[in-house]
């Protein structure tokens with residue numbers, strides 16, 4: 001039997017997917033703003049695209065949300081009981097997912113929005129994105 005809290009590869013995948021979901025929601029929201037909603041076919045296509053694709057079972061996403069929370073608490077130097085091995089390892093998996101996410105979607109220098117690597121302007125604030133150092 002697979003124990004979710006100790007399946008670090010599964011947790012890394014779930015973390016990556018949750019980060020992608022957050023990014024996609026905002027990206028689609030920005031696109032939706034300019035969409036002609038009277039054009040139903042078009043709106044349906046966009047809504048279709050918005051549906052998130054999850055590849056592991058629900059327990060992984062729940063565990064990752066906990067690890068995100070734990071990560072936030074540690075950043076705030078909150079006093080917590082000693083970490084268990086599976087929590088420490090889980091945080092490593094989440095951190096690996098964040099690094100992977102950051103190299104795939106480098107954050108905008110002005111607002112921090114994670115943009116696609118090759119777009120010229122930030123989807124969130126419109127700042128020009130330097131092609132240098134974005135590879």
Ligand SMILES: [Zn+2]
Pocket residue numbers: 108109110111112113122123124125126127
């Ligand atoms: Zn920006």
